[in-house]
Amino acid sequence: MSAPIYLDYAATTPADPRVVEQMVRHLTLDGVYANPASRSHMPGWLAEQAVENARRQVADLIGADPREIVWTSGATEADNLALTGFMRANRARGRHLVTSIIEHKAIVDTAIALEAEGFEVTWLTPGPDGRVTPEQLREAMREDTVLVSLMAVNNELGSVNDLTALSAVAHEFGARFHTDAVQAAGRLALDVEAMGIDLMSVSGHKVYGPKGIGVLYVRRDPDLRIEALIHGGGHERGMRSGTLATHQIVGMGEAFALALDQREADGEHAHALRQRFLDGLSACDGIHIHSPLEQAVPNIVNLAFDGVDGESLLIALRGLAVSTGSACNSASVEPSYVLKGIGVPHSQALASIRFSFGRFTTIEEIDGAVEEIRRALSGLRQPAEATMNHR
Ligand SMILES: *Cc1c(COP(=O)(O)O)cnc(C)c1O
Secondary structure (H helix, E strand, C coil): CCCEEEEECCCCCCCCHHHHHHHCCCCCCCCCCCCCCCCCHHHHHHHHHHHHHHHHHHHHHHHCHHHHHEEECCCHHHHHHHHHHHHHHCCCCCCCEEEEECCHHHHHHHHHHHHHHCEEEEECCCCCCCCCCHHHHHCCCCCCEEECCCCCCCCCCEEEEHHHHHHHHHHCCEEEEEEEECCCCCCCCCCCCCCCCCCEEECCCCCCCCCEEEEEEEECCCCCCCCCCCCCCCCCCCCCCCCCCHHHHHHHHHHHHHHHHHHHHHHHHHHHHHHHHHHHHCCCCCEECCCHHHHHHCCCEEEEEEECCHHHHHHHHCCEECCCCCCCCCCCCCCCHHHHHCCCCHHHHHHEEEEEEECCCCCCHHHHHHHHHHHHHHHHHHHHHHHHHHH
């Protein structure tokens, strides 16, 4: 069996070969291998230099100062640090956090854990387009609200929140604004200053970098305090201890530098792919588009298929590597909480699939996927006729 067509870029991207090339230079004896915290010798200084260069590369993509970049093990840890670290450090000011029900699990489950710790959370329900409005946020704000966390781009829908407007509401009430921008990095223009963002999580492996590395941007402001979750040598301004993973960091830096160079080209490519994909499917009936195309990143398209059962659909589409959003939990098939969260009916949510593509996706792959979907739909929708034909 040939390899499936990979249309799951929102789950992870393959690393760009230029990233890997940088990474392997930062592991072995003939490269830069020392501990970047070793201040007493040249190999240590070289490693530190590599880390600081990567810090600047990441900062440049989001309009930050390199000193505002905190390395973590990924965006999951960055989200945990932002929410838990901030809420604990600011307990005396207020205990109220505002977020939404369609955030990534790294936010949702952290907020639930904070509730168990005695913090209060208001869970906003976005509209059917997957977006939270500034008016909604305004209504949820309280005197004791200290933090608002709303994602830049939803990972299942591709929907884009208006961060500038949302952060303005948070600030109006004296709260800080965090955003999980994992799916936005390299896809949207990001500028923490212009957008009024105090805390931002990003990940390496969603932007053609390696897995296992991420960043929390923490605005440099003496009044903005974060309590560490991981204690040790006091690395990263005391917010995240642990020997820096030079090769991972250098890989993420290179990936973010490439993203800055290629963001427009990547975006045009994704638009062309999406157009081809939707044009190819336009002949099929009974397809619902959950992604708000005008207000979404072009590389994520979430579709529902009428008249088919979700499980049969996945089996019929086994030539495609795609995601349903329903798998994550356990053996039971529960539909995606994101689709449920924007009001998609249960059975339709079960028959929904996220297609996501990226830098290395070709037009031929899109055409192959369209072909596969058409074949699957006609097979699944006419079981009676198909059976008759066999006789
Ligand atoms: C993938 C993803 C994460 C988790 O990132 P890791 O680096 O894999 O921990 C968090 N938020 C969003 C929106 C994501 O898509």
